Amino acid sequence: MTRFLLERPRTLVSLSFFAERYESAKSSISEDLTILKRTFQERGTGLLETLPGAAGGARFIPYILKEDASEYIDYLCKEVSDSHRVMPGGYVYLSDLLGKPEVLRQIGRLIATQYMNQTIDMVLTVSVKGIPIAQAVAEQLNVPFVIARQDGAITDGATVSVNYVSGSSTAIEKMQISKRALPAGSRVLIVDDFVKGGGTISGLASLVRELDCEVAGITVFGEGRFNGERQSENFTSLLHVETLQSESEPIRATPGNYMHRVFGNER
Amino acid sequence: MTRFLLERPRTLVSLSFFAERYESAKSSISEDLTILKRTFQERGTGLLETLPGAAGGARFIPYILKEDASEYIDYLCKEVSDSHRVMPGGYVYLSDLLGKPEVLRQIGRLIATQYMNQTIDMVLTVSVKGIPIAQAVAEQLNVPFVIARQDGAITDGATVSVNYVSGSSTAIEKMQISKRALPAGSRVLIVDDFVKGGGTISGLASLVRELDCEVAGITVFGEGRFNGERQSENFTSLLHVETLQSESEPIRATPGNYMHRVFGNER
Structure with a gap:
C-alpha cells in the first residue's frame, strides 16, 4: 500500500x-x-x-519539511562550492550533480513542495540541462513534462517558436516547442538549471502564453550574478552562485530565495 | 522501511x-x-x-515479472500504433509518451530488469530525447547518468569527441562528452529513444571505449526499419516500429527483441 x-x-x-x-x-x-x-x-x-x-x-x-529543506540546500551549496566546478567564462560544471538520482529526487521534492497546494498540469523546460530537473519535479507532482528546444527537432511536427535575448551573451536566439505539447488552458510550471540574464526563462514564459496557457510558477536550481537589469519574470532559486570573485575563492554558492519564498521569512 | x-x-x-x-x-x-x-x-x-x-x-x-513485462510492452505497442504519431519523413512523435512519469518508471523497470544481475556504474545517452529514458533507468539502478551532446556545450570543460555516420541521413556528425563524466574502467549501459541506422549508438559505444570504459549493454525504446546494413553494435529494443507501410496502416509497433533476450525464447 x-x-x-x-x-x-x-x-x-x-x-x-x-x-x-x-x-x-x-x-x-x-x-x-x-x-x-x-x-x-x-x-x-x-x-x-x-x-x-x-x-x-x-x-x-x-513534501519536504522546512528543516530538511534548509539542510539539503546547505548540502547543495557545499557541493557546488567546489573550485573544480569553475569553467572558462565563469560557467559552473553541474552535470555530475544533476545526473545523480538521489540529488534529483531531493530537488524534485523541494520544488514540488513549493507548488503542493496549486494545480499544475505540466512542467516545462528547455533542453538540455533543464531536462533532468523537469523530469524529477514532474515525478513528484505526477504530471507530464515538456521540452522546448533551441535546435529544430524535425520529429516534433508543427511547432510554435519565440525569439529571445540570451542574457549572458546578448545574442538573439530562437526556441520552439511542438504545438501539440501543451493543451490550451494548462497551468504550466517552468523549471531550468541556471539563470543568468533571465532571457531563457522569459522565452519559455512567452511560449506558454503563445499556446494560451498560464505560467503557474518559475523555479530554477541556480541563479548567477548578472551585471545589468534582468529581463526576466519573477522566479525562485534554490541556490545563488557567484564565480571568480577572487583567486582564493573562485566559486561561492549560497542559498537562493527558495527558503524565504516557500517557508517565510525566518530560517 | x-x-x-x-x-x-x-x-x-x-x-x-x-x-x-x-x-x-x-x-x-x-x-x-x-x-x-x-x-x-x-x-x-x-x-x-x-x-x-x-x-x-x-x-x-x-525487477518486473515476465507477464507484467509482456503486458506493458503490448500496452506501449498499442500507444505507439496511433496514426497521429507519424511525422514527415517517417519519424514518430513520442515526446508525450516519454514525458509521462508513470511510463518512464515502467520503461526504467523493464531496462533495469535486463541488467539486474550485472554491475553497471553509469548510464549513458545522447541529448535530447534519450535523456528521460536514461534518467528513468538510472533511478531504478541507482547509478548516475551521463549525457553526450551533439552541439558543443561550453560549460562542460575538456571534452572527448567522436565522429559518426548518422544512419538515417548518412551525414557525418560529431558528438562529445565531458572528459570528467566517465571515470576510466566504468561499466556503462547505453540507452536511447530510437535506433534507425544505428550510427548514434555506435558513436556512443566509441565514446565509452575512448574513455577506457566498457559497454555493459545497449537498450533502446524503439527500433525502426532500416534499408541497408546496420553499422551498429548488438542492442536490445523494447519496440519495433514501422511507419508508412500503407495508407490504411501508417504506423505499426510490435514488440522488439526485449522479451526474447531477457526472458528467453517462449513468450
Missing part, C-alpha cells in the same frame, strides 16, 4: 480499490491508512490526505 | 541502521523484512535480498 501510494503522488486511490487488491475489509484498510498517515507525517515524507466515507480514499502529496 | 528501501535500489541497508532509526530490536526488524520480502515477491515489485547475521541487512533490487 505504501509503495502503491508513493508511486502515484496526488492521485486519489479509493478504499474499495485497496480493499479488493488486498482482500481486506475497508475498515482495516482505513486503520492502516491512519497509521501510514502518522508515519509519513513523523518522517516528513509528505501528507497523506484521507477522505472519509464510502467514496473515500487516500491521496499522497509529497 | 518500505519507502526507505524503495528509494535506494541496490543499496545494502544494515539491520543496525533500521533498528536505530525505528527504535526497534533487530529481531523484529528482521521479521518485518521477511514479510516485506514476501510481499514484494507476491506483487512482482522486485527482489528483497536479505543478508543474515550481525553485519547483515537488506537490499532492494527492482
